[in-house]
Amino acid sequence: MKFSIKRSEFLKSLADVQRAISSRTTIPILTGIKIQASEEGLTLTGSDSDISIEAFIPVEDEKNNLTIDQAGSIVLQARFFSEIVKKLPDEMMQIEVLDHFQTLITSANASFTVNGLDANNYPHLPVIDTQETFSLPINLFKQIIGQTVIAISTHESRPILTGVNMVIENGKLLAVATDSHRLSQRIIPLEVSSALADQKYNIIIPGKSLIELSRTLDERHENIEMMITENQVLFKTENMYFYSRLLEGYYPDTARLIPESAATEIVFNASSLLGSIERASLLSHEGKNNVVKISISPELVEISGNSPDVGNVKEELAYISVEGESIDLSFNPDYMKDALRTFGQTDIRIKFTSPVRPFILVPSEDNQNFIQLITPVRTF
Amino acid sequence: MKFSIKRSEFLKSLADVQRAISSRTTIPILTGIKIQASEEGLTLTGSDSDISIEAFIPVEDEKNNLTIDQAGSIVLQARFFSEIVKKLPDEMMQIEVLDHFQTLITSANASFTVNGLDANNYPHLPVIDTQETFSLPINLFKQIIGQTVIAISTHESRPILTGVNMVIENGKLLAVATDSHRLSQRIIPLEVSSALADQKYNIIIPGKSLIELSRTLDERHENIEMMITENQVLFKTENMYFYSRLLEGYYPDTARLIPESAATEIVFNASSLLGSIERASLLSHEGKNNVVKISISPELVEISGNSPDVGNVKEELAYISVEGESIDLSFNPDYMKDALRTFGQTDIRIKFTSPVRPFILVPSEDNQNFIQLITPVRTF
Numbered sequence: 001m002k003f004s005i006k007r008s009e010f011l012k013s014l015a016d017v018q019r020a021i022s023s024r025t026t027i028p029i030l031t032g033i034k035i036q037a038s039e040e041g042l043t044l045t046g047s048d049s050d051i052s053i054e055a056f057i058p059v060e061d062e063k064n065n066l067t068i069d070q071a072g073s074i075v076l077q078a079r080f081f082s083e084i085v086k087k088l089p090d091e092m093m094q095i096e097v098l099d100h101f102q103t104l105i106t107s108a109n110a111s112f113t114v115n116g117l118d119a120n121n122y123p124h125l126p127v128i129d130t131q132e133t134f135s136l137p138i139n140l141f142k143q144i145i146g147q148t149v150i151a152i153s154t155h156e157s158r159p160i161l162t163g164v165n166m167v168i169e170n171g172k173l174l175a176v177a178t179d180s181h182r183l184s185q186r187i188i189p190l191e192v193s194s195a196l197a198d199q200k201y202n203i204i205i206p207g208k209s210l211i212e213l214s215r216t217l218d219e220r221h222e223n224i225e226m227m228i229t230e231n232q233v234l235f236k237t238e239n240m241y242f243y244s245r246l247l248e249g250y251y252p253d254t255a256r257l258i259p260e261s262a263a264t265e266i267v268f269n270a271s272s273l274l275g276s277i278e279r280a281s282l283l284s285h286e287g288k289n290n291v292v293k294i295s296i297s298p299e300l301v302e303i304s305g306n307s308p309d310v311g312n313v314k315e316e317l318a319y320i321s322v323e324g325e326s327i328d329l330s331f332n333p334d335y336m337k338d339a340l341r342t343f344g345q346t347d348i349r350i351k352f353t354s355p356v357r358p359f360i361l362v363p364s365e366d367n368q369n370f371i372q373l374i375t376p377v378r379t380f
Numbered sequence: 381m382k383f384s385i386k387r388s389e390f391l392k393s394l395a396d397v398q399r400a401i402s403s404r405t406t407i408p409i410l411t412g413i414k415i416q417a418s419e420e421g422l423t424l425t426g427s428d429s430d431i432s433i434e435a436f437i438p439v440e441d442e443k444n445n446l447t448i449d450q451a452g453s454i455v456l457q458a459r460f461f462s463e464i465v466k467k468l469p470d471e472m473m474q475i476e477v478l479d480h481f482q483t484l485i486t487s488a489n490a491s492f493t494v495n496g497l498d499a500n501n502y503p504h505l506p507v508i509d510t511q512e513t514f515s516l517p518i519n520l521f522k523q524i525i526g527q528t529v530i531a532i533s534t535h536e537s538r539p540i541l542t543g544v545n546m547v548i549e550n551g552k553l554l555a556v557a558t559d560s561h562r563l564s565q566r567i568i569p570l571e572v573s574s575a576l577a578d579q580k581y582n583i584i585i586p587g588k589s590l591i592e593l594s595r596t597l598d599e600r601h602e603n604i605e606m607m608i609t610e611n612q613v614l615f616k617t618e619n620m621y622f623y624s625r626l627l628e629g630y631y632p633d634t635a636r637l638i639p640e641s642a643a644t645e646i647v648f649n650a651s652s653l654l655g656s657i658e659r660a661s662l663l664s665h666e667g668k669n670n671v672v673k674i675s676i677s678p679e680l681v682e683i684s685g686n687s688p689d690v691g692n693v694k695e696e697l698a699y700i701s702v703e704g705e706s707i708d709l710s711f712n713p714d715y716m717k718d719a720l721r722t723f724g725q726t727d728i729r730i731k732f733t734s735p736v737r738p739f740i741l742v743p744s745e746d747n748q749n750f751i752q753l754i755t756p757v758r759t760f
Contacts, residue, residue: 080662080690087659102691109698110659114691279467279490283460310460311482311494315469318489 001037001072004094005057006065007085007107010042013055014082016240017046019212020053021078027123032075033082034122035095037068045125046078051209052125053216054241065092073119074103081105084112126232126243132196134168134226138217138237141224144175144186145214147370150338152207153179163204165251171197176254177207182335183254183358183373184342201228204251209244216242258373259358262351264296264324267364268317270343276315277340280305281333283313291377292333296352297326305333320347320364329355329376339372381417381452382476385437386445387468387487390422393435394462396620397426399592400433401458407503412455413462414502415475417448425505426458427623431589432505433596434621445472453499454483461485464492506612506623512576514548514606518597518617521604524555524566525594527750530718532587533559543584545631551577556634557587562715563634563738563753564722581608584631589624596622638753639738642731644676644704647744648697650723656695657720660685661713663693671757672713676732677706685713700727700744709735709756719752 017033025031025048034045041058059066074097085093088107096104101116145164153161158180167174171192176185213235217224225236235242280292284305292305294317301319306312329352339361340348347364361372397413405411405428414425421438439446454477465473468487476484481496525544533541544557551572556565572579593615597604605616615622660672664685672685674697681699686692709732719741720728727744741752 077690080666083662084659084693087655087662089655089659110656110693110695112659112663112691112693114663115689275467275469276490279464279469279492282463282467283492283494286460309495310457311492313464313490313492315490 001035001074002069002094002096003037003042004065004067004069004092005042006063007088007091007093009057009064009066010093011082011085013042013044013057013239014085016216017044017053017055018078018082019216020046020048020051022048023079025049029075029117029121030123031078032117032122033078034073034075034119036073036119038071039068041066041068045122047123047125049123050206050245051212052241052243054125054243056239058239069096072097074101075117075119075122076103076114080114084114125241126229126234126245128227128229128232128234128243130227130229132199132227134173134190134192134196134228135223136173136190136226138221138224139219140188142214142217142219144173144188145210147186147342147372148175148177148184149207149210150342151177151179151182151184151372155179160204160247160249160251162208163206163247163251164210165202165204165254168192168199168201176251178252178254178257178373181332181375182339183257183371184339185254185258185371185373187369202251203228203233204247204249205233205244206247213242213244216240257358258360258371259351259353262324262353264322264327264352265349266296266301266322266352267320267347267349269320269345270340270348271345272318273348274337274340276303276317277333277336279315280313281337283307283310284333286310289377289379290332290334291330291379292336293328293330293379295326295328296322298322324352327352327355329359330379331359331374331376335374339374342372381415381454382449382474383417383422384445384447384449384472384474385422386443387465387471387473389437389444389446390473391462391465393422393424393437393619394465396596397424397433397435398458398462399596400426400428400431402428403459405429409455409497409501410503411458412497412502413458414453414455414499416453416499418451419448421446421448425502427503427505429503430586430625431592432621432623434505434623436619438619449476452477454481455497455499455502456483456494460494464494505621506609506614506625508607508609508612508614508623510607510609512579512607514553514570514572514576514608515603516553516570516606518601518604519599520568522594522597522599524553524568525590527566527722527752528555528557528564529587529590530722531557531559531562531564531752535559540584540627540629540631542588543586543627543631544590545582545584545634548572548579548581556631558632558634558637558753561712561755562719563637563751564719565634565638565751565753567749582631583608583613584627584629585613585624586627593622593624596620637738638740638751639731639733642704642733644702644707644732645729646676646681646702646732647700647727647729649700649725650720650728651725652698653728654717654720656683656697657713657716659695660693661717663687663690664713666690669757669759670712670714671710671759672716673708673710673759675706675708676702678702704732707732707735709739710759711739711754711756715754719754722752 036043090108093107105112286307304314416423470488473487485492666687684694
C-alpha cells in the first residue's frame with residue numbers, strides 16, 4: 001500500500017473514525033485504525049465492536065489531493081497514528097507499507113516508521129442485508145438525539161434503559177428514553193416510501209451510539225439514511241457509514257406513564273427558569289438531599305433550596321401565566337436542568353397533577369410532539 | 381456590615397483573591413474569604429498561609445457602583461460564595477450580615493442566606509516593616525517568571541529547589557531556578573533608588589507563589605512594587621497586595637554550572653525546532669527511556685527518537701548556522717520543549733561542550749542575560 005494525501009482532509013476522516021475506537025477494548029486489533037487503499041480512494045475503519053465507523057476519501061474529489069500509488073491495507077495504532085498525523089510538518093503526507101507490516105509515514109523532512117498489523121485480522125463489519133431505507137433530515141435528527149439521550153439510564157442493571165427506543169409507524173418516528181425517574185419523548189413526521197408505509201419498526205439504539213453519531217453528523221449534509229436489520233442499524237451519509245448494534249429485549253410501555261390531565265399549569269420562559277433552578281440548586285448539591293422545592297399559589301410562585309451546613313436560597317419566579325390549584329412539590333434539580341436545556345429559549349408549559357405524581361414539561365405551543373417528564377421527590 | 385456593589389466588578393476582585401485560597405488547607409477558616417467594609421471601600425482577603433492576597437475596591441471609583449451602608453466584616457465559604465455571586469440574576473448585588481454571622485446575599489428576586497464566620501478569628505496578614513521598595517515593569521516581570529519557573533523542582537526532597545532564587549545587586553535583578561537536571565536564568569536591569577544602591581538582596585520565592593502572582597498581574601498596570609523582609613515578600617499594585625512567604629536556606633551556587641566555552645554551536649529558529657522536537661518525542665514518551673537524540677555533523681543535522689513497541693522517527697533539521705565539532709547526544713525532550721517555549725519565535729543558539737556535559741540555549745543575539753541549561757541523558 002502506498003499513497004499521498006492532503007493532511008488536513010485525511011485528519012478530518014481520521015477524527016470521525018476515531019470516535020468508534022476505545023482504548024478499553026478487549027480485542028487488541030480494535031485499538032487500531034484500518035486503512036484500505038483502492039483505485040477509487042481510501043477507506044478508514046474504526047470499531048469498538050458496538051459501534052463501527054467507516055469513512056471513505058475518494059480520489060475523484062480534488063480537494064483531497066489523493067494519489068494511490070499502490071493498493072493494499074494496514075492496521076495502525078489509532079492513538080499514535082493520529083498524534084503523528086496532527087504533528088507532521090507539511091501540508092501533504094505519504095504512507096507506505098514496507099516489509100513485515102512496518103509502515104513509513106513521511107511529510108517534508110520528517111519520517112516515522114511504525115509497527116502495523118495485518119489488516120486481514122481486522123474483524124468484518126456487520127452485513128446490512130436490507131434495501132429498506134429511511135431518510136432523516138440531519139438537523140432534526142440531531143435535535144431528537146439531544147432531547148432524548150439526557151434521560152437514558154447510566155446504570156447497567158437494566159441494560160435496555162441505556163438505549164433510546166425508536167418506533168417508526170404511520171409516517172412518524174417516536175423516540176423515547178427513560179431511566180425510570182424521568183422520561184424524554186419526541187415525535188417527528190417521517191417521509192416513508194409507499195412500500196414501507198405499512199411496516200412497523202421498533203428498535204432500541206444504545207444511547208452512547210447516538211451521542212457519537214450526533215458528534216460525527218455534519219450539518220452541511222441535509223439528510224442521513226437509516227437502514228435497520230434485526231440486530232444492527234446503519235446510518236449513511238455521503239462518505240460515512242456509521243454502524244451500531246441494537247439492544248435486545250422489549251422496551252417498557254412508556255405511554256401510560258405520561259399523565260393526561262393536570263391540576264396546575266404554569267408557563268415559563270425555559271432559559272429564565274433554568275437560571276433560577278441553577279441558583280436554587282447551588283446549595284442543595286452539597287447536602288444529602290439534592291432537592292429543590294417549588295411552591296405555586298395565586299399570590300406567589302417561588303423556588304427554594306437549602307443545605308443545613310451552608311445555608312438556604314429562595315427566589316420568586318417570573319412566570320408568564322398560571323392556572324389551577326396551588327401546589328408545593330420537590331424535585332431533583334439536575335433532572336430539571338437537563339430537561340430545560342433541551343427547550344433552548346422557548347416558552348414551556350409545566351403540568352402538575354399532584355406532589356407525588358410525575359409532572360411534564362412541553363413547549364407552550366405544542367402538547368403532543370415533545371415531552372419531558374420528571375418524577376417529584378417525596379420529602380415527607 | 382451592609383453594602384451594595386456592581387456584581388461584575390466585585391467578581392473580578394473575588395477571582396484574584398480566590399487564587400490564594402486552597403481547599404486543602406488545615407486551617408478551616410482559610411477556606412473562607414474575608415470581606416471587610418469601611419467608609420473607603422471593601423477589602424477582600426484570601427490566604428493559604430503561604431500566599432495571601434488582599435484586594436481593595438474603593439467607593440470613590442464610580443465604576444464599582446459601591447455603597448457602604450454599614451461598616452463591618454465577615455468570612456464566607458469561598459467556594460460557594462463565588463459560585464453564588466457568578467449566578468446571581470441582576471447587575472447589582474447586596475450583602476448584609478444578620479445575627480449569628482448569617483449573611484444575606486440578594487440580587488433582584490433571588491436571596492441566599494449563608495452561614496458566615498467571625499472575621500475576628502481570621503489570621504492576621506504578615507507585617508511588612510520596611511520602606512525599601514523596588515519598582516518592576518509588570519510585563520518584564522511576568523516574562524521572568526515564565527522563563528524561570530519551568531525549571532523549579534516539583535519534588536519536596538530539596539524544598540529550596542521548589543523556589544526561584546532572586547538576587548538584586550548592582551542595579552540588576554537575577555532570577556534563577558534549577559531542579560538539578562536543568563536550569564533557567566534571566567537577568568534584567570533594575571532601577572534602584574540611591575539609598576538602596578549598595579544593598580544586596582538574596583531571596584528564594586516559592587515557584588507556586590510566582591505562578592499565582594503572574595496570573596493575577598494585570599498588564600494594564602505598568603509597574604509592580606516589591607518589598608522584601610526577612611521571611612516575606614510583598615508585591616503591590618494599585619488595588620492589590622500579594623504576600624508570599626520566602627523559602628529559608630541557601631540556594632546552591634549555580635554560576636559554576638554554566639559552561640563558558642563551547643565545542644559546537646548551532647543556531648535554530650526556536651519555534652521551528654520546537655515543532656521538530658514535538659514530533660521526535662511522540663514515540664519516546666511511550667518507552668521507558670524518554671530520550672531524543674540529536675546528531676550534528678557538517679553534512680547533516682538530524683534528530684531521532686524511538687519506542688521499541690511503536691516504532692521510530694527521524695527528521696533532518698533546518699538550521700541557520702553551525703560551527704565547531706561534530707557531536708551526538710541524547711536529552712529529555714520535555715526539558716527541551718519547556719526551554720524552547722520560553723524563547724517564543726526568536727532565533728536561538730545552542731552551545732554544546734560534550735555529550736555528557738550540560739548544554740545551553742541562549743537568544744542568538746544575547747549571550748548573557750537569558751540562559752536555559754539542560755543536562756544530557758547518558759545512553760551508554
